[in-house]
Amino acid sequence: MHRLALALALTLASGVAVFAEPPQSSPRPLPRPMLVGAAPIQMASLLPLPGTARPALRPVAPAAVEAAMAMALALASAAPARSPRPAPRPPRAVAPAALVPPSTTIASASALAPAQSSPAPRRGLAALFAPRPPKPARGSICGDPGIAGSEIAAIPAAVTGCGLVGGVAVTAVAGIPLSQPARVDCTTAKALKRWVEEGVIPAIGRRGGGLARLNVVASYDCRPRNNVADARVSEHGAGHAIDVAGFTLADGSTLTVLRDWSAESKLMRTIHASACGPFGTVLGPKADVYHRDHFHVDTARYRSGPYCR
Ligand SMILES: [Zn+2]
Structure with a gap:
């Protein structure tokens, strides 16, 4: 239970950290395997009260999406060696997120990531793969x-x-x-x-x-x-x-x-x-x-x- 809260906090913290500083952070895999294993326990022991789970999705999902975006951006633009430090957790995110079943968070993150994160990578990758404008004809x-x-x-x-x-x-x-x-x-x-x-x-x-x-x-x-x-x-x-x-x-x-x-x-x-x-x-x-x-x-x-x- 205590471990779980820590794991959750880590997930959020890394997500929030990337959200807060996308260009400076190097990609850091989210500790998903831990959470996947812990999911059933969390589901059983910490069922969210009706009405509390939905609002919690909003602060978490964008962070996860931003994490994916930041990763794509970092891949496209060779992130500096600086390692990410978890940013101080915003008080807003802690309380509701602790009630969210991790499986829900992961599912929504993976479901959202491909669809919603595409604009950002396109922006980063476009710089690499965009066709060069034709040279002005001379001669x-x-x-x-x-x-x-x-x-x-x-x-x-x-x-x-x-x-x-x-x-x-x-x-x-x-x-x-x-x-x-x-x-x-x-x-x-x-x-x-x-x-x-x-x-x-x-x-x-x-x-x-x-x-x-x-x-x-x-x-x-x-x-x-x-x-x-x-x-x-x-x-x-x-x-x-x-x-x-x-x-x-x-x-x-x-x-x-x-x-x-x-x-x-x-x-x-x-x-x-x-x-x-x-x-x-x-x-x-x-x-x-x-x-x-x-x-x-x-x-x-x-x-x-x-x-x-
Ligand atoms: Zn003529």
């Missing part, structure tokens, strides 16, 4: 050091003719940044790089200090051609097309298709013509009214050769 893509950007998640097809799998968001080609990332496939990214490197940069030359930025106004976009309802889905819907409105030079000045197609006709026409080859389709102000303010370039190929207007 080259599409196997070409001259193309910078990142791979993008597959874009599902909203309608037939749309969607982009294996796409990339191009942020620079041939060392020239794009005003906004162009979402295209790698074939189109390579065509863009070739056009800028072999066509645009040489055409602009030293003017304004040289080409500084490509002003992209559209890339992947699931829409009909020229935004005309009932028209075929544009090559933009497959990630094959880019619209370029103009070019910013190193001194901050700009060349725009809308303004400079006529005034700087030769330069802009040279740039337009140089896209024909890298791209299968090149459309500008001469093509139609829809392209008065940008060059549309896409990698759709025709048996008859590039279509450039």
Whole structure:
């Protein structure tokens, strides 16, 4: 009887101690075997009065749950060597707990532990097993050091003719940044790089200090051609097309298709013509009214050769 009270006190004390100082305590097995053996005696000699057992469960069970939580936490975060000292028992826990049959305490503890202690271990273990955030994409893509950007998640097809799998968001080609990332496939990214490197940069030359930025106004976009309802889905819907409105030079000045197609006709026409080859389709102000303010370039190929207007 005296031994039993001591055993109970130990159980509570260790539970309470862990409850009080979870991070500092190293896991210490509860003296359950002792209590299991003692259970029948306790059950027979100390039957709780009706109404006293239930309130007693509440202070005990959370402590046991906390013990399990603390153990999981300690396992996850290599507890220090400091051994646990039983904390002074809170007066509240002693009196009611002494009346509780240990078997009930153990049963409820083991029943509660797996269910209620799961959030805490998850918090501790999550730090160990959580997937690391993807590194920000840097450097080259599409196997070409001259193309910078990142791979993008597959874009599902909203309608037939749309969607982009294996796409990339191009942020620079041939060392020239794009005003906004162009979402295209790698074939189109390579065509863009070739056009800028072999066509645009040489055409602009030293003017304004040289080409500084490509002003992209559209890339992947699931829409009909020229935004005309009932028209075929544009090559933009497959990630094959880019619209370029103009070019910013190193001194901050700009060349725009809308303004400079006529005034700087030769330069802009040279740039337009140089896209024909890298791209299968090149459309500008001469093509139609829809392209008065940008060059549309896409990698759709025709048996008859590039279509450039
Ligand atoms: Zn376009």
